[in-house]
Amino acid sequence: MFLSGLSRKKRLSRTLVHAVVLSLVVLPALFIALDAAAGTWRFAAPQARLFRPLLADPTETQLAVTTNLDDRLNGDIGGSWEAADYAWDGADRDSGTDPDQGRPLRFRTGIHAGVFSKLRRSGTTFPLETADYLIGFHADLGNGRLTGRFEYAHVSAHLADGYDGRDQAMRTTQAMTYSREYFTLYGSYEREAQGGGMIGSARAYGSLRWSNHAIPDVRRWRVQAGAELVSSPLADGAARAYLACDVRVFRDGDLSVNRTAHAGMMFHNEGSRGLRLALVYHGGRSEHGQFHHQQDDYAGVALFFDL
DSSP states (O other): OHHHHHHHHHHHHHHHHHHHHIIIIIHHHHHHHHHTTTEEEEESOOOSOSSOOOSSOTTSOOEEEEEESSSEEEEEEEEEEEEEEEEETTOOOSSSSOTTSSOSOEEEEEEEEEEEEEEEOBTTBOOEEEEEEEEEEEEEEEOSSEEEEEEEEEEEEEEOTTOOSOOGGGOOSSOOOEEEEEEEEEEEEEEEOOSSOSEEEEEEEEEEEEEEEEESSOOOEEEEEEEEEEEOOBTTTTEEEEEEEEEEEEEESEEEEEEEEEEEEEEEOTTSOEEEEEEEEEESBOSSGGGTTSBOOEEEEEEEEEO
């Protein structure tokens, strides 16, 4: 067990080193070479993802809490740091408007990390049952409507001391080694409605994932698709209603389909930062590595802090 823990720490350290090197050394050097030919780049600014995080994807690094209608609670802590931003000539980065909407091609890269935890309600306490840790490198490319993301990440899952095994639905005999690295390629198309109707914007997206290293040897690949619908501004303009759904297909012993849906309200500023309050449904296998082989169907209420 001790050697296994050391091995996991070494893999996590290697992934972190690779992400930092790619973000801080290789890519800035590439931008310097490109600067003379086609555009300009900035270091550590702006701090916003070019490929906007997916609203209904539970595997996105985010700051959120979901209280299920049973006795479970999901708590996520995560975010990203953007190392560099490259804009081809013609991209307006100093105007008062959002430079990512309707502008020429841009490239943005950085690192992201997150912790995805599951807790159990026990009286007035919430014992931690399991936690998944993620660290990764991302590179985004887009011009407003069309955006893409390349991602390389490491994730490992660990059983916590708050797990007592009494819940038959989530029973596992003992802690297992759950560790993997994977590549993911995302694509998204977003269209803002014209004419002042009820619909403000619509977005469709998809992704393909392949794992080059997986313990245990499950979920080697994943196919994802989803859609998001956001209303026009309501009341004072800060509030919008939204619907989002996300479907993920993979093989975990047999072919599995995970579904997640949101219906809620978002309160964002002009930079798309703020809060979301939503009803959440999840159906399919657990997204937590230690319980990956278990069914995990739930509905609940979630609060998201969109940073």
